[in-house]
Amino acid sequence: MDSEEDDLMEMFQAAVVGGGPAGLQAALTLGRMHVSTVLFDDGRYRNASSARMRNVLGSDGSAPEELRAAGRSELGAYPWVRIIEGRVENASLWDSAFALRGDGHEHVAEHLLIATGVRDTLLPIPGLAEMWGDVVLPCPYCHGHEFAKGPIAVISSGGHAEHIGGLLRGVTDAVPVLHPERVEEVIRSAAGVTIRLHDGTAVEAACVFIPPNPAPRSGLAEQLGVTTDENGILVDPLGRTSRSGVWAAGDVARRIDPRIPAAVITAMASGLVAAADIAAAVAITRDRTL
Template sequence: MNDVIIIGGSFAGLAAALQLGRARREVTVLDTGLPRNRFAGHSHGLLGHDHKPPLQILAEARQQLARYPSIRLVNARAESICGTIDDFSVLIGGESLRARRLILSYGVADQMPAVQGFAESWGSSIVPCPYCDGFEVAGQHWGLVWSGPQSHNHVRLYHDWTDTLTVFADGHEIAPDIRADLARRHIPVVEGRIIEIGRHGSRHATVKLDSGPDVAVDILFAHPRNKPSASLHESVGLATVNTPQGIAIKVDERRETSTPGIYAAGDLANPLMASVTLATSHGATAGIFAQQSMLV
């Protein structure tokens, strides 16, 4: 029997495995090889790995984990989970693996809107996170696709990187008091729905609307909804929390879910913001507390 099975082998899952492997716990990591940030050319903000391609960072991490004999990396998708603390089962390819603890780190998948060119531009000329990409395009003309009241916070946040911002309402109602604040900040609001994104090189984008002229920006920020990359948490009834972009698994300060013995880390369990740094931190936390929960 495994001490821990980790479902999802990106930044959070591998960080958890590292802590458990160093504690000489028997760990199996199941991974499909489709991390959320695979569309990004570079990852930023992770100490020691700033401006490296995310897939390169993950490949180096897997190489480093090879020195720990108790860690097994398996390229497979978990089909189902069941059981209780000290006796969980994970089904993969008709084979049932058992473990005392589970860590769910299978992440989320962004749901691209039905706008021509949007998916093709995602991760290059359309990005979601200023902490991840803002420095590289600081001082340039930014665009923001309005997605709800939370977008007002993004407007204030972006001011640390640029003084030139255009808001695209994209059919959303923007409250009069928020519009007044945008006007005070000299931020134009472009009405109409976005029907196409024209991409020019690795960054620049042209936003085409159902009415009015096209608008060119140097980078476009957008926050499409996302959903968990698997539904395993539903099958065991884990509590969740609603976020403006989707749902996240509810965890406590130890990263333990509402079911004893099941932990969650990474974007799947972070309702605040997606970040490689936070995913790595939360994964390490989940690994450490999963290990400590098995002490006798």
């Protein structure tokens, strides 16, 4: 990095990549602690296809974008937080800090929170993608109750089918569980969905649950050599990753137990916890230099 480049780089105490519930809550916590923070967001939210968000106290049944818009508006009260609409394509070490680069922007931050969420890969069954987040669903805590008149179908297999089917049997009486290989297509019906099977029969249901098969939405963890596994970025209870100075929160971070729902409140909670730990790290660095 030459000195001319140094001059162009703006330095923040913290960077948050991702402006979903995890990143916005983290930015709020950092803003309230007067930590200079830059938040990047390219606006591809996991629950974007859902009209209604459930199981969020105080906002049960509201539109997901209402929460994000309210969060962004509230951040306006904290001039230490800057929001940049755009993607961070590349993260690298820059002395003891992190350089973050995207199309037309370059910033440096002493502490980095990865809150970039996940993207889902649906089963390759015709019809599922068109109704994802509406009557094709991933999480019983988010959308089971609204369909309690049933039946609620599950297209899945193995441990996932057992776990989701078991939860849903507490919500409704009829929970047909179908192995994905039996299903030809899923069609919207007046009552919800018609699931057409390869054997020529069909199953009617109010909605259907499928495994979401999530994968990280960004490669930032890999670029920084942060340890991950198939369930996300490995973090300790404070959201610290394997690399000093890097935290992770929200759906991209591995939960201590996969049965804990990946949901708006858990994302916000982990964002707050990580941000509080970042604020504590900022305070320690500041006090050392006084």
